[in-house]
Amino acid sequence: MVDSNLDELRAIVIRSIDESSEGLIAAAKSVYGMPETGFNERKTSSFVKKQLEQLNLSVQTGIAITGLKAVIEGSNPGPTIAVIAELDALRVPSHPGSDSDSGAAHACGHHIQIGALLGVATALVNPDVKDSLSGNIVLILTPAEEFIDIDERLTRRSNDEIEFLSGKQEMIRLGAFDGIDMAIMIHASNIDGNGNFSVGGTTNAHLTHQVRYIGKSAHAGGAPYKGINALQAAMFANAAINTQRETFVEDDVARVHGIISNGGTSVNAVPDEVLYEGRVRAGSIDALRLLERKVIKCYKAGALAIGAAVEIQTVAGYHPLTQSDSMGKVFVENANLIFGQHSVISEPSDRNHGGSTDMGDLSKIMPVIHPYTKAASGIGHGEDYIIQDYDRAVVSSAKVMAATVLSLLHDGATKAEETIGKFKPHFTPRQYVKSQRERFTTTTYRSQ
Numbered sequence: 001m002v003d004s005n006l007d008e009l010r011a012i013v014i015r016s017i018d019e020s021s022e023g024l025i026a027a028a029k030s031v032y033g034m035p036e037t038g039f040n041e042r043k044t045s046s047f048v049k050k051q052l053e054q055l056n057l058s059v060q061t062g063i064a065i066t067g068l069k070a071v072i073e074g075s076n077p078g079p080t081i082a083v084i085a086e087l088d089a090l091r092v093p094s095h096p097g098s099d100s101d102s103g104a105a106h107a108c109g110h111h112i113q114i115g116a117l118l119g120v121a122t123a124l125v126n127p128d129v130k131d132s133l134s135g136n137i138v139l140i141l142t143p144a145e146e147f148i149d150i151d152e153r154l155t156r157r158s159n160d161e162i163e164f165l166s167g168k169q170e171m172i173r174l175g176a177f178d179g180i181d182m183a184i185m186i187h188a189s190n191i192d193g194n195g196n197f198s199v200g201g202t203t204n205a206h207l208t209h210q211v212r213y214i215g216k217s218a219h220a221g222g223a224p225y226k227g228i229n230a231l232q233a234a235m236f237a238n239a240a241i242n243t244q245r246e247t248f249v250e251d252d253v254a255r256v257h258g259i260i261s262n263g264g265t266s267v268n269a270v271p272d273e274v275l276y277e278g279r280v281r282a283g284s285i286d287a288l289r290l291l292e293r294k295v296i297k298c299y300k301a302g303a304l305a306i307g308a309a310v311e312i313q314t315v316a317g318y319h320p321l322t323q324s325d326s327m328g329k330v331f332v333e334n335a336n337l338i339f340g341q342h343s344v345i346s347e348p349s350d351r352n353h354g355g356s357t358d359m360g361d362l363s364k365i366m367p368v369i370h371p372y373t374k375a376a377s378g379i380g381h382g383e384d385y386i387i388q389d390y391d392r393a394v395v396s397s398a399k400v401m402a403a404t405v406l407s408l409l410h411d412g413a414t415k416a417e418e419t420i421g422k423f424k425p426h427f428t429p430r431q432y433v434k435s436q437r438e439r440f441t442t443t444t445y446r447s448q
Contacts, residue, residue: 014399016122017398020119028116031111057071065162067176071139081183083405084183084185086142115390117139134410134413142167144165145168145357147356164316164436169358184404190374191374191377196343204282204356205288205360206255206281206356209315210277211237214230233303233306237302248291303447309444317356318360323369326422327368327404330404331404337403364426367419367422
């Protein structure tokens with residue numbers, strides 16, 4: 001069979017998405033109205049499953065508890081591309097779209113990813129398009145990108161429900177990405193007047209510490225001197241961390257932050273157990289390790305100063321994001337063809353905005369891109385983060401992602417094969433899993 005001209009196929013893709021645009025936006029808004037935190041996205045997962053089944057796709061469910069997977073097979077052999085969307089929300093109770101019970105809210109815009117993925121699926125199941133492809137598309141909905149609720153997830157881990165604490169990490173472990181050669185997803189970002197999209201750049205690596213201070217309870221009024229105040233130990237450690245900030249190397253994009261999630265039980269008793277949850281971020285794994293050493297010394301200093309014990313549990317976090325230049329170039333070419341020249345801002349590969357994503361972990365195994373659609377106002381993860389332009393966030397994003405996949409798998413998948421040939425993996429999936437397991441550690445320091 002002779003493929004149709006690429007321009008004609010691109011036109012079919014655009015038309016398919018335009019014809020479905022109202023439904024795609026409605027789907028994204030439906031997900032916005034049912035925000036759920038990581039590994040709890042059961043309503044969202046069920047909703048997306050039904051949407052994919054309406055496209056006559058067979059959907060695998062229950063991957064990493066709530067994850068989904070569906071395959072669109074091309075007519076000719078070739079590489080496999082994953083198109084990814086994230087199911088979860090985070091906890092921002094003051095957000096206008098928050099759930100009144102859980103405080104979950106789509107204050108990061110993951111709901112628009114789902115609408116965009118459904119648009120890609122709608123376009124690529126078209127027989128004329130599908131029959132032109134040399135290779136397959138795997139639609140993957142991942143849970144738990146937001147690295148939150150650590151104690152809850154560690155409980156799931158101890159119950160053997162999960163091993164790793166994020167969706168893509170766990171899906172890599174389970175083999176959901178086996179046989180996939182490259183991946184693409186899109187994320188919301190702020191409208192800033194420069195282009196419709198951005199592509200390129202990197203993110204921070206991170207890890208999490210569950211720091212449990214153990215003191216001794218006593219009457220806070222009658223005999224505080226007989227107690228060992230675990231809260232004071234945690235506060236001292238936090239102050240010690242703050243004294244280190246001027247030593248952080250600017251090029252490392254170092255970030256250290258945390259919360260006290262359990263500060264004691266009774267105001268009239270000296271707190272004997274306090275949980276401090278810390279997050280350490282840096283632009284590379286090596287910089288992260290150096291920063292972590294400083295922070296751990298500060299945790300120990302808090303215990304030493306007060307005479308408490310401290311248990312430090314290190315939880316394996318994310319790797320920095322490395323994006324494929326050749327995939328990015330195909331994305332830019334298609335965006336410019338569809339939306340006009342200069343519709344995409346290309347960022348240098350070392351541009352780091354400070355955040356983290358588990359797409360970084362996947363990027364150590366296969367070529368990926370993680371572009372942004374400029375469609376939101378407010379501050380990410382804030383109560384004012386709102387999608388202002390759903391047409392751009394969902395419909396335009398679907399068009400450019402579908403066209404990018406089409407270009408990669410057209411003409412014998414020449415561009416996809418070139419991308420795969422250039423890529424040098426940092427890990428095999430098995431090596432990645434082994435490395436992540438080794439990053440989980442627990443140590444106890446007793447000051448007396």
